[in-house]
Amino acid sequence: MRLSPHCEALLQEFIELRPQLIQLDNKVFELLQTTMQQQGIELNSIEHRIKGVESLAGKLERKGEKYHSLSDITDLIGLRIVTFYTDDVDKVAAIVSQLFDIDWSNSVDKRKLHDFNSFGYNSLHYICQLHEGSIPFEIQIRTALQHTWSAIEHDIGYKGAVKLPPQYRRQFSRLAGMLELADDEFSRLRTTMTEYRRQIQTLVKSGNLSEVTLSTDSFRSYLELHPFERLNQRIAAVNQAELFPASLMPFLRVLEHFGMESLGDVQAMVDDLSDTAYQLALSQLAVTDLDILSESVGLQNLCVVYALKHGGGRDDVKMIYDTLYGANESNAILADAMIRQYKAIGQKQ
Structure with a gap:
């Protein structure tokens, strides 16, 4: 050179x-x-x-x-x-x-x-x-x-x-x-999705839950309202337990498995089954001295009650635990215990 x-x-x-x-x-x-x-x-x-x-x-x-x-x-x-x-x-x-x-x-x-x-x-x-x-x-x-x-x-x-x-x-x-069209469409789609999320947040905050389709975005917005807090506090009061934070997003798959289509369906479960879910949790905690509980405790018991109330059995309850914590045979034993406790509280009512 x-x-x-x-x-x-x-x-x-x-x-x-x-x-x-x-x-x-x-x-x-x-x-x-x-x-x-x-x-x-x-x-x-x-x-x-x-x-x-x-x-x-x-x-x-x-x-x-x-x-x-x-x-x-x-x-x-x-x-x-x-x-x-x-x-x-x-x-x-x-x-x-x-x-x-x-x-x-x-x-x-x-x-x-x-x-x-x-x-x-x-x-x-x-x-x-x-x-x-x-x-x-x-x-x-x-x-x-x-x-x-x-x-x-x-x-x-x-x-x-x-x-x-x-x-x-x-x-x-x-x-x-x-590719130029795809570039423009990706930007347009992001703008559309941002507006969609804003609409969801507005509907959730206004309480029009039946109009909001159950999805990742809508469920996340719903959780910002702390819909399970009252039930969690009731359950924690049994042993004067402290609640520690936990993500509730994994429950979305369980709720979709139940066939829930809107946030209104989720709220109906909370309104209709919170007392039974509390009784189910009480039957578990009354014989323990647990003083630390996950914030998922309320929703988890709600899901178990919902499954059993709608004709579910061992496999349906096991599915809840498999979805949340990973498939494990010990979940079947836990499911059997929950079914026995659910039947026991049903006889008392």
Whole structure:
């Protein structure tokens, strides 16, 4: 590789500057990573690298005379922020423009070029500095699908400028269009789901539970109302026990197994069976001195009572314990004990 004296000097300056570039690269990466986390933006990845010596030498061989100084080469440090959604690209860009000084004259938004064949290159390219006069670095911002497309193009050796037969260009154009549409639809779907969750929360808080389909999101919102707290407190009072937190989300599978379709069905179980569930728990705790109980105690007893009240037997009760704690033959023994206790409280009533 033959370089002019000017380019040789630039390359040598770069080699001497590498330790400083590495420090700057790490500083910018850590600042971006911390800031994105603080802002609550979930990213696919943040990549960062220092240009290799051979890579820079090749660049200088091709067009080194256009660079008057090393600071004219703006991609010695390169970072790439890969988002999941197209609308997050603009959010990230706004954060980047607040963190760093942007050289707007050398930055480019390739999304505005409207080249249908260049989906993978439709990213934002910002030339940045920590402060005026400092070493410049490049930050690219693109979506995960754009990043994947770019990697595939690179792998198969296709670039938009390469002349290909029309049938191959059409294939690339169709695929690029499909991925661009998918990118937009993922963003639209996220917006739709966010609005759906807001609607669920509004309905739950308003008490219109029969209108809310039982789902992961709706059950999570329902739990924020602490619907089992009164029953838990009654049960805990038997032994003056302390309640410790426990996730109730695993019970969703049990409730769905029962055929419950809305939060109204769940609330009806709470309203109708809480007294029986309390009696069942009382029969277990009265002969113990347990003073620490899980917050799942109320719902667990409700589920057992519901299963037995609706004609279930040993297998149905065992299913509850298998679902919550994993399949185990000891669950069958526990199920038999619960059935005996349920029958005993039924005879007393």
